[in-house]
Amino acid sequence: MSSPRRVLILGATSGIAQAVARAYAASLARLALVARSREHLATVAADLAVRGAEVVLQRSADLCELERHRALVGEAEAALGGLDVVLIAHGVLPDQRAAQEDPRRAVASWDVNFVSAATLMEAAAERMAAAGHGTLGVLSSVAGDRGRADNYVYGSAKAALTAYASGLGHRLRASGVTVVTIKPGPVDTPMIAGRALNPRLVADVDVVGGRIHRALERGERVVYVPGKWRWIMAVLRALPVRLFERLKL
């Protein structure tokens, strides 16, 4: 059997990150995990260890402390003995109305969803490019493909993140580092629980986790999960503004 994959997951306690980590655990990967809550991280790490992962590092950190990014990535690289995959998965879903009325809330969500994710990508890219090897995955969202009335505070940060990942991937094209932009639709996680969504559009978190795992392992550049969202969003993006604005989405 080949040596275990060395995987760093930032925002490891998010619902989607846990599902991706479960898929890696099933293939006996070596994991370094970073999240805000120490207790929740320990809960997740224990689960992954039972499932077969070797968890070599658990760090609790507020990823909005941008100056810590380099040290975190460096520490994980040392603990893992190298970086094969880095997944940036932290994020928040702000209440749209509250955020459009209170600029501080909007900015706070952008700090998490865009600023910290972008600078973290840069920190990870630096280490991976130096090693000339690795896959850098970032969780964006279909919400970033076109701003919609009921979540454009969130969507705008994801749009920026998608653009950033695109540019970073472009810059790193000859470095041996692959950037994977992941755009999930609504997923059955606590982040969206209680929201009135059509259940047919909400994907099972384990299906999504398995799909992201595969995309990271194959180094796909832009991946919609589930795949149908590629076509749904292609249509939505192509709609003329006047028509788009008439839709209740």
Place this chain on the structure above:
Amino acid sequence: MEQPGQATGPESWGRYPRGDQPAVGLAWADDPLPNGGPVLAYGMGRSYGDSCLNADGPLLLTRSLRRFIAFDADTGVLRAEAGTSLGEVTELVLARGWLPPVLPGTQFVTLGGAVANDIHGKNHHRAGSFGRHLRALGLRRSDGSVHTLRPGEALFDATVAGLGLTGLITWVELQLERVPGGWVKTEAIRFRSLEEADAVDELSRDTHAYTVAWIDGLARGRRLGRGVYFRGNLVEGPGRPPRRPVPRNVPGEAPGFLLSPLALRAFNALYDHLPRWRSRTSVWKFFHPLDALGGWNRLYGRRGFFQHQSVVPDIEGVRALLAVSSTTGQGSFLSVLKRFGSLSSPGMLSFPRPGWTLALDVPNRGEGTLACLEQMDAVVRTYGGAVYPAKDARMSAETFRLGFPRLDEFSAHVDPGFRSRFWARVMG
């Protein structure tokens, strides 16, 4: 993306009763509980009636509480969060030679649900119910207290089969069963009467770990009680354990005519004449036949269906129940018969007890269906049996009380911050 004009939120498996059901997702076992009326944990929604629905407050969705906490592959002791499904447990432990000690007809039930309903399986005559195999439980009460419950404690006995009413079950520690492999050597034996079924069961109880019978729910007169008896034992298989299958989903709701008595009759006759011989079956297929078709409950259409599962001390009670169901034209796709053993459960409201349990699925056709089911309840009361709350959406308070003599003892342990629609209905 909202769907106006439809009931929203989680449903029960029988899709009756329906209504707007608010729900709150729990991401972590220590998340604050919501305000706004009494709460109730909801796992995978496989309870058929209203015991998994809330009357006045929100449901707590527990499916994200699905992390393993510890597993010792030498002793077979597993601890996991209560939203973990039995299928997920099986998938983890089977390759290392273990299996959950009790497996129901579907793998899509959570550990918390398995505890709260004290579920049983085809090996009840050997292993008893799920509650017998628990080593400890984590329970959160609405007063903020957090408990580790162990067998022998009153609150443990109330929580096992406690319908989720004693608080939020946060984790479950369970003793798994050592197994030789992931395969079952299966036999199917046709029988023409309940006497024959009784005789085959008599011969099989000591030799087979798993026994269950399928009954032709529509046969009348001389043919009443005909069916197929399945029995099996775990065996070693070829190489690696069988993989967990992915169920294929029913595409949509069924048109009503599919469920007409004529169609049911044809379906039953066909089933009865299918060859059912297979010497070796994977544990997934053997234990979880209901999972062959995902979302099959929607075949019963918009109005939903009832399952009537009862236990009566002797086979004459089964005959009387079948006589009611077969003559009222309230047909049953699937009637399952199983003889429980005498191993008792710690659960105060535990359903399994010595005798025969019969489960029938009945499409909801309104008043006539309800009348037929009440007639069946009357038979159960006459024979001194009980109706299974996990399947129920309509039994009377009296039927419930007669079937569960430890009800008053149990009621003292109910958490005032927890309530179900079932509980509100039968206890007022």
